[in-house]
Amino acid sequence: MSRPRPVVLSGPSGAGKSTLMKRLMKDHEDVFGFSVSHTTRNPRPGEENGKGLNTLPMLLGATLLPVADVFSSEDLEKSASLSNANKSETTDKAFKAELDSLLMLHLTDYHFTTKDAMQEGIDNGDYIESAEFSGNLYGTSKAAIEDVQAKNLICILDVDIQGVKRIKETDLNPIYISIQPPSIEILEKRLRDRQTETEESLQKRLEAARIDMELSNEPGVFDVVIINDDLERAYEELKVILNDDIQKVQEAKS
Numbered sequence: 509m510s511r512p513r514p515v516v517l518s519g520p521s522g523a524g525k526s527t528l529m530k531r532l533m534k535d536h537e538d539v540f541g542f543s544v545s546h547t548t549r550n551p552r553p554g555e556e557n558g559k560g561l562n563t564l565p566m567l568l569g570a571t572l573l574p575v576a577d578v579f580s581s582e583d584l585e586k587s588a589s590l591s592n593a594n595k596s597e598t599t600d601k602a603f604k605a606e607l608d609s610l611l612m613l614h615l616t617d618y619h620f621t622t623k624d625a626m627q628e629g630i631d632n633g634d635y636i637e638s639a640e641f642s643g644n645l646y647g648t649s650k651a652a653i654e655d656v657q658a659k660n661l662i663c664i665l666d667v668d669i670q671g672v673k674r675i676k677e678t679d680l681n682p683i684y685i686s687i688q689p690p691s692i693e694i695l696e697k698r699l700r701d702r703q704t705e706t707e708e709s710l711q712k713r714l715e716a717a718r719i720d721m722e723l724s725n726e727p728g729v730f731d732v733v734i735i736n737d738d739l740e741r742a743y744e745e746l747k748v749i750l751n752d753d754i755q756k757v758q759e760a761k762s
């Protein structure tokens with residue numbers, strides 16, 4: 509049996525990747541999975557090495573949980589200090605992963621590793637992306653993606669355009685999908701309405717979005733570019749693209 513092809517979802521911040529992913533996972537139980545990230549930070553109490561949950565993190569998105577009900581005060585303090593951290597472009601992803609992990613109440617565990625081991629792996633090209641945040645390294649290894657495939661799950665990878673380029677150097681052979689907003693003006697409105705960004709991070713995202721929107725149209729980078737104008741239509745388009753792969757996974761289970 510061939511392993512399910514991973515799916516790369518790329519596109520500017522605010523284009524709708526998470527929204528579309530959540531719907532996919534809600535409508536197709538036990539079909540999609542996420543890779544477990546590596547980190548050099550210390551495990552927190554209750555965290556286990558490598559025990560990543562496949563669908564729960566998406567379903568327990570921060571917006572669905574009453575934060576005060578489930579957080580310890582220490583978590584909230586850490587979360588607040590992370591929110592205020594002065595992030596650079598490269599640490600943004602690690603920041604988001606770290607904040608996500610806090611918001612998911614330790615449900616997303618990591619492969620905990622040492623700085624030396626991780627740096628060696630990065631130098632060897634074992635990681636499709638990595639970033640430093642608060643003195644710790646975070647990254648997605650090729651092996652972690654293969655682990656998801658070995659469970660007969662379609663690994664969803666939400667990566668930026670640099671990540672796309674790195675994945676193209678591997679033999680992972682994913683389906684490359686770019687999610688794009690109808691225009692930069694609409695993207696700005698959605699990001700403002702989402703109320704998750706400071707003015708500074710919003711401007712950074714818009715700048716990155718302009719570059720991303722240009723690169724996504726270069727021939728051969730993506731298998732398909734979906735313009736997320738109307739959410740229902742964009743979701744239908746995504747389902748049509750993934751239909752055969754979803755069916756293969758479901759058939760292999762039955």
Ligand SMILES: Nc1ncnc2c1ncn2[C@@H]1O[C@H](COP(=O)(O)OP(=O)(O)OP(=O)(O)O)[C@@H](O)[C@H]1O
Nearest residue numbers: 520521522523524525526527698702736737738739
């Ligand atoms: N077609 C659409 N029409 C209107 N609003 C939308 C549409 N798609 C997504 N949104 C809204 O736009 C905002 C950004 O979407 P989302 O958070 O899914 O983007 P994203 O690409 O995952 O961003 P990031 O990379 O920053 O996580 C959300 O508030 C979402 O509800």
